C-alpha cells in the first residue's frame with residue numbers, strides 16, 4: 386500500500402483526475418490522469434531534489450499537496466483514521482502506534498515534506514517501521530532499541546544533562562559531575578548512540 390492510498394482511504398478523500406499521462410515524480414507509477422507539476426508544487430516548494438524524474442504528479446499523490454495540513458503538522462494515519470499529533474504526544478505515538486498499516490510524520494517547523502521519501506514505506510509492524518521526521522528524513526523505529534534509548538535518555542535528563550549534552554556534546558565539567566555520580570556507563574551509552582537518527586529523534590520528543 387502506498388501512503389497516498391492510505392490517506393485517501395482513512396480520510397475518505399475524493400481523487401481529482403488530471404489530464405497528463407506519464408510517470409509520477411513522487412511514486413514513479415504510470416498514470417493517464419496526472420497533474421501538471423507547476424500546478425501541484427507552489428513556488429516555495431523546497432523538495433525538488435527528492436523527486437524522481439517524470440512527467441506529472443499522479444491523481445493519488447497530488448492529494449498530498451492539496452492540503453497544507455500534511456506539511457504544517459505532525460500526524461498519524463491508519464486505515465480507520467487520521468490524527469494531528471501534538472508536540473508532547475509524539476513519543477507516545479511512536480511507542481504505541483495504531484494497528485498497521487499506518488504512517489507517522491513528525492515536523493519541527495513545518496517546512497519540509499519528508500514523507501515524500503516515504504511513499505512506499507507505510508508501516509506494517511508496530512515494532513519495526515519507518516517514519517518521517519522533518520529534520521532527519523526517513524527514520525527507522527525499532528521498538529526494542531528505542532526502549533533502551535528512551536531509558537538512557539530519561540536517566541540522562543534525571544541526572545541533569547541537557548538535550549544538547551545527550552546529543553554527545555558533553556562539557557568536561559559535566560563529565561566530572563557524572564564521574565562523581567558513578568555514571569560512567571551513561572557517558573559510554575551517549576557516545577555509543579551519538580549521531581544515531583532514532584536517538585536524536587527520541588531526545589527531541591522527550
Ligand SMILES: [Zn+2]
Nearest residue numbers: 409412443446
Ligand atoms: Zn504518484
